[in-house]
Amino acid sequence: MASAAEQLAANLNMSSFAKATELKKRIWFTLLALVVYRLGTYIPVPGVDATVMGQLLAQHQGGILGMFDMFTGGALGRMTVFALNIMPYISASIIIQLLSTALPSLEAMKKEGEAGRKKLNQYTRYLTVFIALFQAYGIAVGLENMTSHGAGAVVTPGPFFLTSCVVTLVGGTMFLMWLGEQITSRGVGNGISLIIFAGIVANLPHALASLFELGRTGALSPIFVIILLVLAIAVIGFIVFMEQAQRRVVIQYPKRQVGNRIFGGDSTHMPLKVNTAGVIPPIFASSVLLIPVTISGFMSSHSMPGWLSVLGQQLGQGQPLYMLFYAAMILFFSYFYAAVTFNPEETAENLRKQGGFIPGIRPGASTASYFDKILSRLTTIGAIYLVLVCLLPQILISKYNVPFYFGGTSLIIIVSVTIDTVTQIQSHLVAHQYQGLIRKQRGRSSARGLPQKGGRRK
Numbered sequence: 001m002a003s004a005a006e007q008l009a010a011n012l013n014m015s016s017f018a019k020a021t022e023l024k025k026r027i028w029f030t031l032l033a034l035v036v037y038r039l040g041t042y043i044p045v046p047g048v049d050a051t052v053m054g055q056l057l058a059q060h061q062g063g064i065l066g067m068f069d070m071f072t073g074g075a076l077g078r079m080t081v082f083a084l085n086i087m088p089y090i091s092a093s094i095i096i097q098l099l100s101t102a103l104p105s106l107e108a109m110k111k112e113g114e115a116g117r118k119k120l121n122q123y124t125r126y127l128t129v130f131i132a133l134f135q136a137y138g139i140a141v142g143l144e145n146m147t148s149h150g151a152g153a154v155v156t157p158g159p160f161f162l163t164s165c166v167v168t169l170v171g172g173t174m175f176l177m178w179l180g181e182q183i184t185s186r187g188v189g190n191g192i193s194l195i196i197f198a199g200i201v202a203n204l205p206h207a208l209a210s211l212f213e214l215g216r217t218g219a220l221s222p223i224f225v226i227i228l229l230v231l232a233i234a235v236i237g238f239i240v241f242m243e244q245a246q247r248r249v250v251i252q253y254p255k256r257q258v259g260n261r262i263f264g265g266d267s268t269h270m271p272l273k274v275n276t277a278g279v280i281p282p283i284f285a286s287s288v289l290l291i292p293v294t295i296s297g298f299m300s301s302h303s304m305p306g307w308l309s310v311l312g313q314q315l316g317q318g319q320p321l322y323m324l325f326y327a328a329m330i331l332f333f334s335y336f337y338a339a340v341t342f343n344p345e346e347t348a349e350n351l352r353k354q355g356g357f358i359p360g361i362r363p364g365a366s367t368a369s370y371f372d373k374i375l376s377r378l379t380t381i382g383a384i385y386l387v388l389v390c391l392l393p394q395i396l397i398s399k400y401n402v403p404f405y406f407g408g409t410s411l412i413i414i415v416s417v418t419i420d421t422v423t424q425i426q427s428h429l430v431a432h433q434y435q436g437l438i439r440k441q442r443g444r445s446s447a448r449g450l451p452q453k454g455g456r457r458k
Contacts, residue, residue: 023188023428030187033179034198040082040175041075041199045168047161048079048143052153070410071286073199079143079153081172084135086195089177092127094284094333096120097340128177129170136169137162188428189421193279197417200410232411235389239415242385245274247378249371251356272374275382276341279416281333282390282409285326323394327387334383344371386412 044050054077069076072085100106100120109116140162146153154161176195183191215225248269348368357363361370390409 023425026186026188026428027425030183030189030194033183033187033191034194037082037176037179037195037198038073038202040172041073041080041202042078043081045079045081045083046164047155048165049153049155050078052147053077053079053143070203071196071199071283073202075199081168082176083139084132084169084173085199086173086176086180086192088131088135088173089124089128089180089192090280090283091131092124094280094337095127096124098336101340125177129174132170132173133166136166136173139169140165188424189417193413193417193420196283196413200413235393235411236415239389239412240419242275242382243273243412243416243419246271247274247374248272249374250359251351252359253354253356272342272378273382274378275385276375276379277334277337277382277386279409279413280337281330281383281386282412284333285329286409288329289322289325323391326394327391330386330390331383334386335379338375338379338382342371342375344368344375347371 071087072083075082075085096106100110106120106123109119112119143153143165144157144161177192180191180195183189183194187194211220211225211228214220215222248271251268251270253266253268345368348364348371351357351367352363358367358370361367389412393411
């Protein structure tokens with residue numbers, strides 16, 4: 001019986017998908033936008049020797065630059081127009097959210113609804129341009145100082161190259177920001193997350209081939225390769241479990257009488273995710289750690305200060321200082337982002353206005369304190385989960401040269417974006433089914449001569 005019911009549900013979903021023309025248009029738009037993004041990762045920045053750049057990145061492949069190249073889908077290694085990818089926009093979004101909790105003017109703007117959200121988005125775009133300009137100029141200057149086997153990474157250094165490189169990289173980032181917004185509004189899923197997802201997944205077959213090549217040449221034991229693949233599957237299952245885990249807070253609405261009828265008395269629940277922050281903490285922690293290592297990696301050893309050289313070495317992949325900072329920043333951003341996305345006082349006040357309450361908890365300050373206690377416990381569990389999933393694979397990466405694509409951050413991004421996209425597709429299917437039922441009901445009412453909404457029987 002269970003298998004028959006599942007088969008029937010699958011047939012209904014397939015039938016609904018076949019009739020959901022709007023959903024198919026959204027999916028096609030998303031796929032075409034991601035194809036445009038992937039094509040852009042192969043358009044080189046003018047004046048950069050791709051061969052020398054590939055040799056230089058190969059020297060830093062075991063460091064954090066390899067992780068950033070993974071986020072960009074290989075665009076950094078090829079030094080293309082999307083070398084900065086969408087990371088400046090992510091950094092700007094986090095900074096604006098941080099300032100919105102510290103500055104009263106931005107906090108008031110956030111509470112203005114749609115108008116305030118548009119203003120904050122505009123400020124985020126301006127800050128994205130500033131961060132992208134800073135990073136693009138640093139990369140352009142660093143490229144002029146980079147050499148490999150006596151050959152420079154830049155064919156013709158000078159002011160013209162600096163200007164063209166900065167304009168190209170900033171323009172690529174702004175185009176990706178616009179493309180991500182278009183995917184979010186006209187496609188399926190979160191556009192920014194899908195762009196990072198596409199970059200990681202695009203190079204996943206190459207990472208698997210590299211892993212199997214290590215096993216074939218004897219650099220890794222074949223048994224270890226099998227154990228690693230099994231471990232990756234187990235970690236993916238654990239990530240799926242934690243990403244869908246939630247605490248359901250029971251909400252009760254009192255009964256009220258209007259005339260001779262009684263309304264209310266319903267009981268529902270408010271789901272609170274264990275990992276409220278999602279993939280933001282590991283991504284932003286990686287971006288922050290990238291700054292000193294990028295500076296030290298692009299500067300020559302003679303012109304680099306001694307303390308910066310030591311810092312760059314200690315912040316290398318697998319080093320104790322890197323592990324410590326990475327874990328600390330994941331913990332910090334987990335608590336920070338959870339506090340930004342969920343306000344206990346505001347939630348308790350909205351619940352009180354709607355007449356709802358938590359059984360055994362007084363409305364108002366007591367409810368806010370109860371929400372705050374639950375959120376703190378859930379965030380602690382979620383932060384520990386992120387630290388374990390992100391740091392444990394680092395040992396394998398640094399010790400056995402396992403590709404970055406099997407790291408915790410990449411697996412969390414892949415699983416989270418997949419779950420979110422599938423959920424949105426299911427929401428579109430459910431909405432399409434409801435619309436079909438409403439149209440059928442109106443058609444039956446019209447055939448029977450019954451009055452429809454907004455009209456009357458003639």
